[in-house]
Amino acid sequence: MAEKTQHDSYPCEVIGHVESPFKEKFGIPRQPGLVAAEGNLRMLPPYDDPVMFEGLDGFSHIWLTFVFHANRAQGWQPRVRPPRLGGNARVGVFASRAPFRPNHLGLSVVELLAIDNRDGVRLRLRGLDLLDGTPVLDIKPYVPYTDGIEGAVGGFAPAAPEARLAVAFTAEAEAQLAGRSQLRALIVETLSLDPRPAYHADDPGRVYGVRLVDVDVRWRVVAGRIEVMGLPPTR
């Protein structure tokens, strides 16, 4: 990293926090909208005044500017290895949306389901790719005519990842999911994206854990498909 020079800095205050089913970084979808994960944005005072959100309910989607707070301690790198390139090729950090970036700012567009004003303001969201507890710095409406650019060219990420792995459950896991169809759907969607780091592909028997909602989903890859082995509670 080149020498550090002192520049102007702007303090950005947290205006709210995300309540998400993703309880740890491992397993979080790498872009919003890939998994129909639902959650909330809980506003902090004085940003929890319902008048600040008047008219937002006419928009189907919103932008969240947030902080990759769990990655700040590790600083930033000039080049990163995007999962989309198999984890081997490197690109410049500004050519990626990687969390290990200067200022650790994130940007995510999510579906706005509802604005709950019963006790402060809580935005109900779908399509989250954010860690539980993520601090949010700004909210803006998604404006289709300016944000949806026809003919834009997407470099090394020209289209959504199409390959999804099949997800099967052991009898034990299936029993643990009785009556929890929403959690089951979240597990299928999340694991079908194959959260394994690319450099683990040669270790197919390895057992992984992904914390979703209130369970620790234990899973492995068997013959090219995901097998969910069990889901002990995390709390």
Add this chain to the structure above:
Amino acid sequence: MAEKTQHDSYPCEVIGHVESPFKEKFGIPRQPGLVAAEGNLRMLPPYDDPVMFEGLDGFSHIWLTFVFHANRAQGWQPRVRPPRLGGNARVGVFASRAPFRPNHLGLSVVELLAIDNRDGVRLRLRGLDLLDGTPVLDIKPYVPYTDGIEGAVGGFAPAAPEARLAVAFTAEAEAQLAGRSQLRALIVETLSLDPRPAYHADDPGRVYGVRLVDVDVRWRVVAGRIEVMGLPPTR
């Protein structure tokens, strides 16, 4: 405004500055892409290392997260009057992209024309809606499959503003523009959007000045069209 509570705050360092033809707030297009204004993002060290931009040239557009630095002194308001609603109706600040917002963060998608590595890094951009000197906090590639949302609903701004005013030049102004076709085109595009505040519509003879590049464009509205009266240099 409700009482102020102390929350976590993240310092965000300026990584570069925008070089823009828009030299004052008045007259700047209200969204990116409405005017083909060209400019640059000049990176500051250590963020001016070409390796940090490797692979970005494959993307046609980029997101800039920036600070509305010229609006910070005025603080923020819980509700704003968007120009799109004629300047009368108010909406919540988080339902708008107004600059008078908590943290004064802006978000703009612009076309990436080229990456100039000859002396540090300078990104050549088109479609700017940013004030000259705007401090930038982050750069991300525009990823079409996740950022371009089909069927998104745009609230009170469902489509680009279609009404554009005709722009005519006096003989004096035309003479001053001899040999400056690019500046002339920028003036036509910028003024055709009618930068007047809505509450001035009943004062049609009023003369305005808009600083573009190195001139102060003097103009007024005559019989429903813009008349450019002259353009004395600003420096």
